Amino acid sequence: MLLFLRSNSPVSDSSRSNPFEPGSLHGLDFGEFQEVIEEVANTIPSPLKRALRDITFINGCHPWSTAVIGQCPYGTFDSAGWDADNxxxxxxxxxxxxxxAAAQSDELPDVIIHEVAHAFVxxxxxxxxxxxxxxxxxxxxLFLDFAHDEANPAELLADAFTLVFGSRxxxxxxxxxxxxxFVVQEEVMSRIRAAVSLCSK
Known part of the structure; x- marks a missing residue:
């Protein structure tokens, strides 16, 4: 449930590795782009806003994801509180x-919708x-619609949410x-809309 940079080459990222580390102010030290991220998150389409209940946005590098790919991913949804040691x-x-890096890019709204999609699913x-x-x-x-020999269907589905609900x-x-x-057919996008409508009630 992590989103890579468009380029897989290592990049420098100013995100704090884990704002929950001991010694952080009140146990949580948000990064410098926290406010920007929250402002964009508040603009996601209404059908997805139910997914934001009890979700905390963090400007930072998720510890498990960073350990897995060796760099700070654009975004990660974590339902279980994963650490670098699994x-x-x-x-x-x-x-x-x-x-x-994501917060400073034009892709921030898409990254947020992708991760919110994981939370919604x-x-x-x-x-x-x-x-x-x-x-x-x-x-x-829906995972059957995104079955693929090499790709994780959950990631393909989250990208499809971006196509369906993103402004671009x-x-x-x-x-x-x-x-x-992977091309998402209009029939599948219609199923995603129907699923969100049905399961938001």
Whole structure:
């Protein structure tokens, strides 16, 4: 559930590695672009705002994601509080981390929608069902639409949310769709809209 830079080459990022580290002010030291990130997050389309309940945005480098890829990712949604040592249950559960590089880019709204999509899927689609199918969750059915031999369907789906709900449409920043040359059909985008509408109730 992490979003890479458009280039995979290592870059310098001023984001604090983990604002929850001991010694931080009140246990949380946000990065310098915290306000910018929160302002953009407040502009996401209304259908997705339910996903923001109890979510904390952090301008920083998520510890687990950074350890996995060796650099600060553009964004990460963390439902369980993952740390660099693969342990879970840390205080930053249910957070969305946005790097300073993303915060300074024109792609920030797309990065935020991508990560909010992960949160929406996790919290609202896994226990929601289309009326004609009470066996498979909406999450499972949408993942089938994004089945791929090499790509994580969750990442492709989150990119598709950016196409559907982002203000830039086909010009949205969609790292995984672009990398894997995955085209989202209009029928699938309609299913995403229907899923969000149904599972937001």
């Amino acid at each position: 342990s879970i249950g840390h205080p930053w559960a249910n957070t969305i981390w946005i790097s300073s 996790h919290h609202h689609l896994s226990n929601c069902y289309f009326f004609q199918n009470e066996v498979d969750s909406v999450e499972e059915l 449409g086909e010009n949205s920043y969609t790292y995984y769709l672009d990398k894997h040359d």
